[in-house]
Amino acid sequence: APAAGGGAAAPTPAASPTQAPTHPPKPHDIAGYQEPLAPQPTLPKVAADKTTPPIVIKGNMLYDSKTGTRFFAKGVAYNPRNMRFNKGQMHHGNCTPGEPELAALAYAADPAADKYESLWGEALEAMAAMGANTVRLYNIDPEISHKKFMDKASSLGIYVIIPLTRHDWGFLPAGSPAPLCYTEEIEGYGNVGTNVLVSAKLIVKQFSQYDNVLMYTVANEMTVADKNGYAAFPCVKALTRDVHRYQKECSQSMRRVPLIYSDMDMGPPYRELVGRYLTCEVESPDDAVDAYGLNVYSWCDSSYPDETGKNNFEYSPYGPIRKEFSKFSKPLLFTEFGCNLGTFETFCPYKGGRTWTDVSTFFAEFKEIMSGAVAFEFSMEDNQYGLALTPGFTSDKANDGKIYYLDNFFALKSEFQNNTVSAEWDGAKTTSCDWKPSDAHKLEYDHEDQKCPSYNEVAKLFKDKSLAVAPNWDTLPPKPNGTDTDALATCAEYKVAPDIYKEGCCHMK
Numbered sequence: 001a002p003a004a005g006g007g008a009a010a011p012t013p014a015a016s017p018t019q020a021p022t023h024p025p026k027p028h029d030i031a032g033y034q035e036p037l038a039p040q041p042t043l044p045k046v047a048a049d050k051t052t053p054p055i056v057i058k059g060n061m062l063y064d065s066k067t068g069t070r071f072f073a074k075g076v077a078y079n080p081r082n083m084r085f086n087k088g089q090m091h092h093g094n095c096t097p098g099e100p101e102l103a104a105l106a107y108a109a110d111p112a113a114d115k116y117e118s119l120w121g122e123a124l125e126a127m128a129a130m131g132a133n134t135v136r137l138y139n140i141d142p143e144i145s146h147k148k149f150m151d152k153a154s155s156l157g158i159y160v161i162i163p164l165t166r167h168d169w170g171f172l173p174a175g176s177p178a179p180l181c182y183t184e185e186i187e188g189y190g191n192v193g194t195n196v197l198v199s200a201k202l203i204v205k206q207f208s209q210y211d212n213v214l215m216y217t218v219a220n221e222m223t224v225a226d227k228n229g230y231a232a233f234p235c236v237k238a239l240t241r242d243v244h245r246y247q248k249e250c251s252q253s254m255r256r257v258p259l260i261y262s263d264m265d266m267g268p269p270y271r272e273l274v275g276r277y278l279t280c281e282v283e284s285p286d287d288a289v290d291a292y293g294l295n296v297y298s299w300c301d302s303s304y305p306d307e308t309g310k311n312n313f314e315y316s317p318y319g320p321i322r323k324e325f326s327k328f329s330k331p332l333l334f335t336e337f338g339c340n341l342g343t344f345e346t347f348c349p350y351k352g353g354r355t356w357t358d359v360s361t362f363f364a365e366f367k368e369i370m371s372g373a374v375a376f377e378f379s380m381e382d383n384q385y386g387l388a389l390t391p392g393f394t395s396d397k398a399n400d401g402k403i404y405y406l407d408n409f410f411a412l413k414s415e416f417q418n419n420t421v422s423a424e425w426d427g428a429k430t431t432s433c434d435w436k437p438s439d440a441h442k443l444e445y446d447h448e449d450q451k452c453p454s455y456n457e458v459a460k461l462f463k464d465k466s467l468a469v470a471p472n473w474d475t476l477p478p479k480p481n482g483t484d485t486d487a488l489a490t491c492a493e494y495k496v497a498p499d500i501y502k503e504g505c506c507h508m509k
Contacts, residue, residue, distance in 0.1 A: 035348075120152075136160075179235070218239055301343045348384075350386075354411060
């Protein structure tokens with residue numbers, strides 16, 4: 001390994017027959033050593049005077065409902081746990097743990113709650129300063145207020161992606177094939193369908209009042225922990241159907257916020273097939289998600305040269321994604337992205353790291369196809385994807401009581417600020433149900449509504465994944481009982497602007 005000073009390391013002397021060989025510690029593995037955090041630029045102050053008109057869907061693109069200009073979500077995932085550096089979990093790094101001012105948050109905790117304003121306030125300001133206009137959340141408790149978070153985000157011009165499923169209560173069990181994932185009774189918990197729909201409706205009821213809710217994530221990565229997640233997709237569609245119908249029932253007082261499913265990037269041949277299923281109509285338009293998300297971590301090199309040595313997008317892992325989704329009829333977002341391996345791997349104090357060279361492709365090679373990308377993630381956690389160190393993550397004074405912004409934060413800031421969505425498809429007539437992006441400018445591809453996968457396609461997937469159940473994608477579980485009582489017996493009492501109501505009706509068939 002290179003010496004810490006940058007030159008070649010001195011050779012290790014040969015060991016005697018009775019002495020084990022000794023090796024100098026690697027430059028990133030010096031025990032008990034806190035490498036100083038380098039000074040970083042001061043972030044500019046962002047005026048809290050922005051407005052966030054609702055974003056609407058036209059064809060496969062997103063639009064500002066007020067101006068008719070195209071919207072691209074430049075996002076950051078936000079799910080801080082107030083961690084300290086832990087070499088046992090992180091394995092490498094020249095850091096020692098600091099003393100966070102706030103207690104560590106459990107994975108199921110809700111970090112966007114009003115009571116955590118001291119934590120998320122600066123984080124939102126930093127996102128705005130880097131050019132982000134979207135933040136994605138992962139855990140929401142619908143029984144507490146998020147007004148301060150939503151108002152702060154709106155004042156900074158930031159939209160929010162809100163989850164409808166939760167970690168510990170109100171979830172779809174991926175290990176249970178449909179219809180069980182929407183009908184089964186779990187001892188000590190209750191009916192999974194009733195609980196997840198009640199929870200989702202309570203979240204919708206609370207957040208529909210905020211114009212800066214970009215989308216609701218109806219579910220996330222059903223197949224990542226259990227292969228039976230492939231057989232649970234009908235439950236995702238059932239939840240989508242029931243939330244859409246709740247929005248329709250309360251359309252006079254609740255904005256119809258789009259629903260998105262966020263999937264792991266499973267690669268071909270089934271990446272596009274799953275997207276096609278979740279965006280198609282099995283029983284009615286209500287069971288189709290409004291947008292589709294991929295969590296993509298495959299861009300792990302700064303460039304992808306072809307045989308001539310020239311950088312070539314088609315040689316990148318994104319080439320097949322563009323090909324598979326080129327004719328997709330719904331907005332496509334990378335709901336997570338940002339490989340931290342290969343060229344971009346780094347250890348505490350995380351010098352260098354990700355350069356985000358893929359961001360420019362979203363606005364060039366994907367310009368007709370993609371509508372957003374969410375960088376994973378704001379805070380450094382044990383998986384080491386962070387853009388910033390939350391206060392007390394390390395013992396360095398630069399991280400004592402304040403956030404320390406890493407090199408890859410500033411690299412992403414540069415990419416977000418230097419890339420802008422094409423204006424070719426601007427000029428949307430947002431209250432017209434017939435207007436489509438091709439009315440503004442010719443599209444390279446036809447973006448027709450998705451046709452559901454055939455039985456044979458689904459059967460092949462089930463066989464290839466060694467699922468023990470028969471293909472079940474053609475039938476959805478029924479709406480669960482007990483989801484229209486108490487707080488859900490009445491609709492919310494918000495005001496929906498006439499133009500937003502009219503636009504929402506375009507999607508309520």
